[in-house]
Amino acid sequence: MSEQVIGPKSEVVFHFSIKLEDGSAADSTKVHNKPAKLFMGDGSLTDNFEKCLLGLKTGQSKSFDLRPEDAFGQPNPDNIYYLDRSKFGADTPAKVGSIIAFTQPDGTELPGLVREVAGDSVTVDFNHPLAGQPVTFEVDILEVKN
Template sequence: MSEQVIGPKSEVLFHYSIKLEDGSAADSTKVNNKPAKLFMGDGSLTENFESCLLGLKEGDNKSFKLQPEDAFGMPNPDNIYYLDRTKFGSETPAEVGSIIAFTQPDGTELPGLIREVAGDSVTVDFNHPLAGQVVTFEVDILEVHS
């Protein structure tokens, strides 16, 4: 059986860990032992991230550092909203540092981080929590299907 190598159309099952520049772990699929599945070229990952995976095969482990624009992007000021405090209740209090899921008009949920509470105004940041950060991805390739 020939080893499957990750190509531009491969389906990949892999574990990943994301580390910040200070070495702290931001996310890992190993915590719940639920590996991620990726269809190369489906747009769920940036082109540079995918290019780091090309050529890897089952059993490979690799670590690579990504700049913000290649990982989760830069924070966008348009993703910061000022909401009225009356929109928050006892179940979802407006507390700095809280992450609250807001239901969008299409029914999907979008997490927002409460950055500031001033009087009746609550500042909510809908940027990805890792936006603007240099991150290191560590991947363990479990399966590759062409």
């Protein structure tokens, strides 16, 4: 049986960890021992994360250091909104540090982080929590199907 190499259309089962500069884990599939499953090109990972996987084989482990632009991007000031405090209620209080899911016009939910509460104005950041941060992306390839 030939070794399966990850290509642009592969189905990949893998464990991953995303670590911050200080070495702390931001995310890891190993915590609950539930590997991730990915169809390359399906949009669930950014192009840069997918490029890290191309060419790896079943059984391989690798670590990649990614700049913010190659990982979760830089924070976009257009993703910071100032909302009226009246939009928040008892079930979703406007508290700094709270992550609240906001329903978009198309029905999808988008998580926002409450950054500041000043008077009747609530600042909500819809950038990815890891935006602007360099990360280390560690992968263990468990299975590749082409």
